[in-house]
Structure formats: structure tokens, C-alpha cells
Amino acid sequence: MLDITFIRENPELVKQGMINKGEKSADAVDKVIQKDEEWRSLVTEIDTLRAENNSLSKEIGKLMGQGKKEEAQAIIKETSEGKEKLKELEEKVSVVAEERDNLLYSIPNVPDASVPVGYSEEDNEVFKTWGEQADEEWLQPHWDIAEDKKWIDFDRGSKVTGAGFPFYVGKMARLQRALINFFLNEAVEQGYTELQAPYFVNEDSARGTGQIPDKEDMMYTIPRDGFFAIPTAEVPVTNFHRDEILSKEELPIRYAAYTPCWRREAGSYGKDVRGLNRLHQFDKVELVKIVHPDTSDDELESLREYAESLLEKLKLPYRTLLMCTGDMGFTQTKKYDLEVWSPGQQRWLEVSSCSNFGSFQARRMQLRFKNEKGKTEMLHTLNGSGLALPRVVAAIIETYQTESGDVKVPEVLRPFMGAEII
């Protein structure tokens, strides 16, 4: 959610941002400004009326205390009239406030000036490419190798739960555990605080990070208890400080959390979902930063660099994309995607997405701090994967396969695997 005052003062900027993000119309901007004016004048009216009634009520109290019941009675009659008018206005103001808020929720975050304007994948900018993209003929996709070695059991996963819920068997299970350990150790070494988070969240939290009302369908629900299975650790971790006012000494806050993630991914099909490319349950280490507004630009760069360093340590070729306005999503001001090279599939696979949300999320969840002047101000939030496991696993299997049919263990994982060959 954007700040209504900011919209009021920069309507053209907000409109342009909306258009650049691919919204059909930016009418909501003018509408929300008008609704806000309406709301403010109603509030002024109500406040005045209430002030009158309050002072009359105090008068009654005073008279009652002095035993002047008849004089009090006369004033009571007067306040009763004001009360009815008040009720009417209050109903009106709540309707207007809701209309204003709905409009406000429909306006996306304004893209940063450094973001390329564009409306499709092709307009994303290749920010960086690292490593050689292997393309030998004999390279196999990871699902063939995994099936051969009985490392991943998709069929039994389907039997036990459903499609997209595989079992990892033996060495493959251990590889996952190795990656989780590696990612968390690296993050802690970089100064992130490790956090173990709940896997279910309530409705307020889902709303706080914006899964509700927009993206409800992506989540699995536990209706009986009103919970949602988290689609990413971003949800519980960012909500950790919801409704809090932090002191500036606590900043920046950096968290790393490993959790499974559940996504319904309705409507997916074809080669995109083969093997480990897209699952309903997967593991991920998520990084969340809560920072001073002045530092969020730098924090995004260091977040990206950190995520990139993980792929470099695993020696997995990748590229970094700077997402264009139309491909970056509703809540972000700027976003980088990291894509690892999948030699067996000859395509790029997204393994991390590093985003700056500015104060957009913070405002929605009332995440604030006391600034230098002692005023409360919205914080900035960022997050990025560090990293999502399945596609990294796919890339490892495909990149480290040998012509003789083995798969080697990346050097940095050997201490965790206790072997050089998986």
C-alpha cells in the first residue's frame, strides 16, 4: 500500500508507475484522491460534533455531581440529538473509508527510476552472466538421472499425497540437507540471524505480506483453524515485527530462515513442471531485511551479491536479470532474478528473486521505527531467496553429471555429504 499523502503530492508519478507496470488504467489514482478528500471532510465534521458532545457530557457529569439533576436532564436531551446525527455520519465515513482503502490497495508500488520500462520477459535486462553454459550432446535432464539412480520418487509421492510432492531418497535426501546447512551457515556468516519460523500463518499475517486478498489461491489452507500453509518463509519472517515500532539502533535487521514452502500453482502444465522444475512443496532458505529507508537501495545490491555468491561457491553457471517494470510484480520497487543454467534442459531456471519493497509492505503491516528526529516512520523491507532448493538440486545433478553416469558432489558440499560422488 502506498502512502495516501505521497499519492496526493505525486499523482503523475504514481500514474506513470501504474502504466509502466502494465495496468490498463491509472484512474484509481484520481479516484483515491477524491475519496480521500471526501473522507477527510467527513472526519472533520464528525470530530467537531463529537467534541461538542463530549464537552456537554462533561457538563452533565459536573451537574450530577452537584446534584442539579434537572439542569442535567435538559442537556441530556440536547446530546441525544447530536448522537443520531453522529451515527449517520459514522456509517457514511466507514463506507467511504473502505472505498478509499480498496482503491489504495489496487495501486501498485512505484518502480524505482533505475528499472527498465517494459511489458514482457523480453524487456528484462541481463545484468550479469557468470560461468559457461554447458551444452554437450550427452547431457541428460535431471529427472532421467534421478529416476535411474532412484533418488527421487515422484510416483510414490503422488500416491501418498499428490503430484508435486516427491520423496527424496537416500543420497538425494542428504544432498538437500547438505544444501540447507550450507545456505544457513553462509547466511549466518554474513551476519544474518537464523530464524526458525512457523509453517502456518493466520489471516492477518497473510494480509500483511500481501498474499491476501490478491494471491489467496496460491496457498494451501487449513480452514478449520483459519491457517494458511506458508508459500514462502517471507510471510512469517516479515510479519515477525508486524505492528511494532523499532528503535533505529536495531537496524538493519537481517534474517535467514529455512522452511518448506507450499504452493498450489494452479494451472501449471507441460515441460515447466517436469521433474523438480515446479513443485507443490519445496524447501527454501529465505532472506529478509528490515532496514532504514535511506539504505534499502544498497541493501538490495548486497542481497543480490550474496545470493550470487552462493551459486558461485557451488560453481553453478547463472545469470542475473534486472526485471522490467511490467514483469516485476505489484509490490516491488525493484527486483533481480537469479537464474541457474540447466545443461540437461538447455534453459535457465529461476532460483532466487531479490526484491526491494520500499515502505509498501511495511505500511500494510505497520512496521515502523523512530527516526533521527524521534518521529515514527515506515521502514523498508526486502527479501530474496538464498536459495530455493529443487532447481539448485536439478542444476547440480545436471551440471555435475559425468559422461560415465556419475554425479559429483560440489566441493563446498563435500563436508556435508562425506563423499565426492553422490
Place this chain on the structure above:
RNA sequence: GGAGAGAUGGCUGAGUGGUCGAAAGCGCUCCCCUGCUAAGGGAGUAAACCCCGAAAGGGGUUUCGAGGGUUCGAAUCCCUCUCUCUCCGCCA
């Protein structure tokens, strides 16, 4: 799952229908006093929103777990919900 107790400001804790946004204490900030230290005195110390103002600031409204209700008036009475604690049961 059953029985009971509770939720008040940064913290402790008083307040059971009327000058209560809330006593008192602690903490914190500033000032005074004190040649160090210790102690003492005074003032201040929540958030959101609206209006006025260039600003400093001023005025108003709302908020005592959340939501609804009774009343001219609610921290205080009624209803619903959430959370915390204690005991019992169950359990990794």
C-alpha cells in the same frame, strides 16, 4: 479436550459508570544542586488520524487485548472472539 484466573502506558501496578489518557513506583530525557562518588530537588516522558501553521507549535478526535452492545457519558456494565497463566487429561 475439561476446570479456573487474567489481559491497563517502556516495565511493575492502582483504578468497578462522570473533570481518567488513566494514581503510584521503576526506567528514560532535560534542568538545578552537589568540586569525584553517592544522594537530593524540579520538569518532561504513548500511538494513530483530522484541522490551523513556513516551522516551532496549537486545537480536536480515537485508542486501557480485539470486535460488537447498553448509556447523555464505559478502563469500569453486557455479549462474542483472541491470547496468556494454573490444574487435570492427552501427547513428540
